[in-house]
Amino acid sequence: MxxxxxxxxxxxxxxxxxxxxxxxxxxxxxxxxxxxxxxxxxxxxxxxxxxxxxxxxxxxxxxxxxxxxxxxxxxxxxxxxxxxxxxxxxxxxxxxxxxxxxxxxxxxxxxxxxxxxxxxxxxxARTKEAKIQIEIARLQYMLPRLAGFWTHLNRQRGGVGVLGGEGEKQIELDRRIIRDRIEFYKEELVTLEKQRQVRKKRRENQAVTAALVGYTNAGKSSIMNRLCRVEILEENKLFATLDSTYRMLNPDTKPPMIMIDTVGFISNLPNTLIDGFKTTLESALEADLLIIVCDISDPHYEKQLSVTYEVLKELKVEEKETIIVFNKKDQCDDELLKKIVLRKYPGSFLVSSYDPEDMTALRKHIVEYFLAKQEHFDLFIPYEDGAAHSAVMSKTNVVNTSNHEKGIFYRIRVPDFIFGNLGVQKYILGPNDPRLEETDWTTI
Structure with missing residues (x-):
């Protein structure tokens, strides 16, 4: 350099x-x-x-x-x-x-x-938002160190006791330019943030999400590829993934289930960088479930977990429901350690992202987790409300139906926050509604 x-x-x-x-x-x-x-x-x-x-x-x-x-x-x-x-x-x-x-x-x-x-x-960085966040962090880091980066200008300074020599003037000009660029990029981020919030709102109305979080190079992208059956970048390098990536975990459920791969965490990361990546990491705030990925083959795996929990606490999402996945079991020869972590962290998974059986079991667990969180509702919708019928059929899991001369009885399963956006609350049947006894449920 x-x-x-x-x-x-x-x-x-x-x-x-x-x-x-x-x-x-x-x-x-x-x-x-x-x-x-x-x-x-x-x-x-x-x-x-x-x-x-x-x-x-x-x-x-x-x-x-x-x-x-x-x-x-x-x-x-x-x-x-x-x-x-x-x-x-x-x-x-x-x-x-x-x-x-x-x-x-x-x-x-x-x-x-x-x-x-x-x-x-x-x-x-790949997305425009991530590139701008990084550039702001770079400029903020560079600003107090400008004289060090431009030591060739020292030769242009005035004599002893003279302020405002050519070198100093140039450095001050550069500082002003950098401050202006930081403000310009921050304004751009505000615009991008509004667009991101719109996309986030759209996802909230249409899907449930699980976010993969954890230390950099723990294997989050590899797990994402196997669970979602897609191909995204996976390298044995630190920070191979910087932008949050969204992929469909299960398109057959209603609403569909989306998996998010996030930027990896690392120790000794200064606050300026954490602040710069708050927006990228905020995808963890959107998630209904956090899947913490930890490299069991790393001798310092507990440090990885500690750093992960520290970052989640800083993001104020430490209270979210989590699943711990200890990855890279194929690279860990300590059989006793494998037994210890499963006892120490009940409900955790010990996997290799390259083992199809491990990935099938993990995928099944996540899908069943979301299905178990869904609420049951009994509805009676008149035939003339076509929009309500369409919303129920397209956005909920229909368990049973029964036709009636004036409409259709539905027994559905759906997350309550999705149900609230369907506009069919007026058709809910109470548990003691006598019409339920008259229904002839037909499984579809």
């Missing part, structure tokens, strides 16, 4: 840098830091970068200017250059001042974990 560019050069080899410190979340122990830096290595692989050595330093007190101190940074820089690395990637967020200081001390390009994730998001 050149000093005057934001994009990471994919041809660069990267040296990884982390710490163990009681003041850093998810880096308080050696085990936590190693798990996190291995995840960072996978993030860089997703970007197509080769990675070299990883340096983890124990630090009780953090140097606010450069995190690790000049001596250790020069030692890491020498090892990186010997390894052919031109890029230092820090496994936590750095301030603008820290980035500038570390670059000066090491002579190497410097990025942090947030920067890497932003690059991945930018490359993988």
């Amino acid at each position: 050149m000093d005057n560019e934001f994009n990471i050069d994919p041809d660069y080899r990267a040296t990884l840098v982390s710490i163990v410190s009681p003041s850093f979340p998810d880096h308080q122990t050696e085990s936590e830091s190693r798990r996190s830096i291995n995840e960072l290595r996978e993030l860089l692989r997703t970007l197509g970068l080769q990675t070299g050595e990883a340096h983890i330093q124990n630090k009780k007190e953090i140097d606010p200017a450069s995190i690790l101190g000049s001596g250790k940074l020069k030692e890491i820089a020498e090892a990186a250059e010997a390894d052919g690395s031109k890029l230092l990637v820090f496994d936590f967020e750095l301030t603008a001042r820290q980035i500038t200081n570390i670059r000066k001390l090491t002579g190497l390009s410097v990025v942090d974990r947030v920067h890497v994730i932003l690059e991945i998001f930018a490359k993988h």
Whole structure:
């Protein structure tokens, strides 16, 4: 990455840098830091970068200017250059001042974990809404770090004590441009949000939904493909899916059942990025059921679950009904662990997305879950109300019918929130209505 560019050069080899410190979340122990830096290595692989050595330093007190101190940074820089690395990637967020200081001390390009994730998001987003959200997050990240990204302008500054040199003027101009772009994109998002709400309302009136949520690379897209018998992107990479994808789970039920595949979660994700993806993650808010997918083959599967629950809590959907699906059982050799998780999480599923029997059983469970949630209604609709007959036949599961000289008796099954939109409430028969005893139900 050149000093005057934001994009990471994919041809660069990267040296990884982390710490163990009681003041850093998810880096308080050696085990936590190693798990996190291995995840960072996978993030860089997703970007197509080769990675070299990883340096983890124990630090009780953090140097606010450069995190690790000049001596250790020069030692890491020498090892990186010997390894052919031109890029230092820090496994936590750095301030603008820290980035500038570390670059000066090491002579190497410097990025942090947030920067890497932003690059991945930018490359993988597909919908206009997701692209705009990412661009806003990128610009917000770049704004306080602009001087660091444009260090070539330092040479244009005025003399000592002189403010407003050419470089500073250019940086201020760029800051103003970036702020204007952020506001422009936010206005665009408002328009797209209104359109999304219209689509959401349409889905609410026509379908029930289940959302696949969970840690990135847990296998949500693979499960989506098998359950819905479709082909969407599935890769063994972090953040292969960024946009919410909607597919039909069961078109034969009324209303149909829709499955939503959402962006994966990850630890150490700053609030700016979470806020930027609230709209994408809000598909979880729409869902009637959350299916939490967890990679049982990952030694840190409990951390995955913890991060998932934290994000769901932030979205205020932690009270929704959930099913936990432990995926990739074919990659887990610990038979005792498989038994333990099923006991620890009653009602959960242990599956391989490539096992047809597992997917059939999971699909059946989800369908039966939604059917069990449907209410029974008995109706008597006069023949002349054709619209009511049409609504019942097209949007509900008709259990039985019985013809009468003045109309038709229906026994139906449908979610109450769908029933409320049918406009047939006036035809409901009470449980003690004498006309029910006269009906000759005919199964259709």
